[in-house]
Amino acid sequence: MPELKYSSAELMIVNAARLLKDGDVVFVGVGQPNLACNLAKRTHAPNLVMIYEAGVIGAEPERLPLSIGDPTLVSGALSVVSMYDIFANYLQRGNVDVGFMGGAQIDRYGNINATVIGGYEHPKVRLPGSGGSQEIAAWANRCYIMTPHQKRRFPEKVEFMTSAGFMGGGSDRENAGLRGGGMVGVVTDIGMMAPDKTGEMLLTALHPGKTVEEAKTNTGWDLKVAGQVKVTEPITKKELKILQEELDPTGIYLKGAA
Amino acid sequence: MPELKYSSAELMIVNAARLLKDGDVVFVGVGQPNLACNLAKRTHAPNLVMIYEAGVIGAEPERLPLSIGDPTLVSGALSVVSMYDIFANYLQRGNVDVGFMGGAQIDRYGNINATVIGGYEHPKVRLPGSGGSQEIAAWANRCYIMTPHQKRRFPEKVEFMTSAGFMGGGSDRENAGLRGGGMVGVVTDIGMMAPDKTGEMLLTALHPGKTVEEAKTNTGWDLKVAGQVKVTEPITKKELKILQEELDPTGIYLKGAA
Amino acid sequence: MPKLITLKKAISEFVNDGDAVYAAGFTHLIPFAAGHEIIRQGRKNLTLARATPDLIYDQMVAAGCARKVIFSYMGNPGVGSLRIVRAAIEKGELEWEEYSHFGMITRLQAGASGLPFLPMNQTGATDLEKSNLQIKRIPDPYGGKDVIVVPALNPDVAIVHVQRADKNGNAQLWGIIGEQKEAAFAAREVILTAEEIVDESVIRSDPNRTMIPGIVVSAVCHVPFASHPSYSQGYYDRDNEFYLAWDKISESRESVRKYLDEWVYGVKDRSAYWKKLGEKTHKRLKVKARYSERINYGQY
């Protein structure tokens, strides 16, 4: 059987899709998380309910959405509500199972920086800021992030905590009164990370052909390895076909790494 | 010209209608206030906007509404919103010009009791309670009440303050942070009352044929009389005709006094 | 995932003795069918919350289902007194907790949005605040006047009647929309009754109209005419004659018992109830159509 060719992005999207359970209510952004959700829906999770921060519930986009407020998310959706309602009644109330996060940096305890590099008042690089991610991280039952495995993206400690993972670790998250399990999975192009009991991100899986060394070298803290590191299931032809032919035929989000 | 015959209710409704200005946004209950508003709209205030606590804005009922949530208020209305929105965005935000109040008792300072007679914990008579009136009294720009002129309805001080008029008088209302002008007019079947600078209700007008003595005798406090007591304009044939033929042809709310 | 079951099963499964129940609907869409089914199944010690208890709670209190009521306006709307709840309170036989309408709805809004409380501006009417210690005041951290706060209300069960829902519980309602959405999001379990069960494609044709999503719904039941003697906008009229009749019926325990025997215990379900009402009543409550202008969502 000839080996399948796929990009880093495709590798991450497929592995992220597999983290979703049938019936999950997912708070999803555009781009790769949207592809992961749609892939899951067309394979093992037909009852996935996709929610967008623009206020859309149960979207079934007929074309690839190009912005978080793409009209294709609305036509044929189950419900469309105000932003106040989506954040209050859905997210804060605890009606969201899964949140997909983005961000420039993620640290040892799963905290995310999407705000600034180089000081808040006089930033060297001003990033977009929280958007909805501060609340998604705090209130969804499970959060995931997809990001290429690069040292600069995985610092020991984020410069600015835009969204809380396990904060300083230990019982910090619980003490702050957050709900849900926090950052329970990180999907990279090398493997997967998940928190231990203290909230520290451990390497829990490698994609076929990747090594622990590669993961450690590309992580900004002394990455610990879980007792048993799994190897992720190879991508299947079917998964790749759905991604490439149905979901993103022009390859807008499938090429490259992020 | 033969004298017109009318009931106490018709007298009060017509005089209440005349207190409304064209363009006023009125928070209105069913029954007599609804008739007063519809009469004003068909005479001098065609641009009156009627709002109901059920969440209806700009109702144009085709039949006489028999409850605060009558479907005739909805069909053909300008807007229908949730109860939270009607109280928050309309009333609390200050978008309501006029509120019509009801209640079993109104006192010297325009405070209203619609809750209990004879102690809250072990009431002798348990009345319906506030409904929306606590907020209407506090936040509309002007409040009016229509009530037959009877001593038991006008005690010196209400037993339970369901809705605030001028509270204890003086700057009490301002100090409590309320908005609007409070209870600025009381329409009875004898005449009209309005507050002086301290918030005390004075007799300001008499209906044709009524006397100051009658008003005093039927008021539970030592009713003061305004410097100049006016006599209200006689009811016109046109007003009566609209009420009796168009608005309440079977006389549900027009007979008797309240 | 499909949640379509009978109302009998839904009440049996999701309403327990001692629960706090919120039967939603301000005058409109009052879920009488579910109230009657709760009576038939003999639930006890319920805390019954509603802005306006209306006839539905008068009947449930009369049938002995309730330990307590939470309300903001206790009347027979458009008629007068709500005799049974009122008498039970006057006699000290029923606990109660009282708010203004805005206080009540603010409690639900806090519950719906997962907050512990929400503020309201002061109204100066402090007697209720003194009588109900759940109503508190806190300083405005931005230096303005103190605000009044009320705690979240999170019922065990919300019961909501809607015009149409799909089999997964995605529901659309129109006309007076009172506090149905807030009740559904605030409650732990949501029982929907619907005039019509429609295909998902009908719901998806107008997503802005969907106020309650299936994901918060426990059961959806197909129960036409579920809100009589209240009404369903566009489906049938309010039975004002019955609201007037109840004023008489509720004057004596005997006539109430007779009413319940005949119209609640004596019928199997809402379909039997509706049939029993008879054609004259059906005809009187019938309503002519008046349609909305459609809107264009576009094919993207």
Add this chain to the structure above:
Amino acid sequence: MPKLITLKKAISEFVNDGDAVYAAGFTHLIPFAAGHEIIRQGRKNLTLARATPDLIYDQMVAAGCARKVIFSYMGNPGVGSLRIVRAAIEKGELEWEEYSHFGMITRLQAGASGLPFLPMNQTGATDLEKSNLQIKRIPDPYGGKDVIVVPALNPDVAIVHVQRADKNGNAQLWGIIGEQKEAAFAAREVILTAEEIVDESVIRSDPNRTMIPGIVVSAVCHVPFASHPSYSQGYYDRDNEFYLAWDKISESRESVRKYLDEWVYGVKDRSAYWKKLGEKTHKRLKVKARYSERINYGQY
């Protein structure tokens, strides 16, 4: 009472130098035509508030209208960085105040409902709270965890684009309804632009759809295609090509100046702008119809 005037007149009358402006619309219905008119009329020192500044504020900042921005996500949606606002912040040329989306929308909700502030649950992400002293925390008077509070946002002017309104400003919008209602109720003055001015009977055929009532509106302006390069659900598509093109245009001051000269200063109004876009673009953004199922309100 009729409030139908030209957009030019509305901006001239209701937007003043130094005002706090909220141009509403989350990705959808962004009121670009009004933004361009504000640029043409040379307003200065505005405080520009929006959850997502989007290209509209990038252009207004580029044109020198703004003193300050208030935002919760500063990006070119679906494309990348919002270069001009970002550079102005990095260079210290523009004041800013930042929230999460929920913080921003909660500020508007408080403003819309006449409250001094509203609470949110804690998120653990305390760095923003430390950087923005408007974000405070207060105890839960019912004994739970502290809550976060934000103060009401009450803009001087809200600008809202809608699909249809009547001449009195009663407005219906659908699709993504973001924060338009909240902005309209929060602001002192409301300027509406509408794809269509319809007869009052169209609005009255579907009252549950009316999100903004004429009583809070200062001016309503008939401006088809007012939201390009954003979109109006059911009327035309989002011009993603332009969002991508802006990423290039905004790389240099020169090309931005050229763009503003040609597309803002160089056109009289939105109608001239739309004509100038040309038929190829019109065709590309055209959308096929997909209608909602109508509902029955009943003739009562």
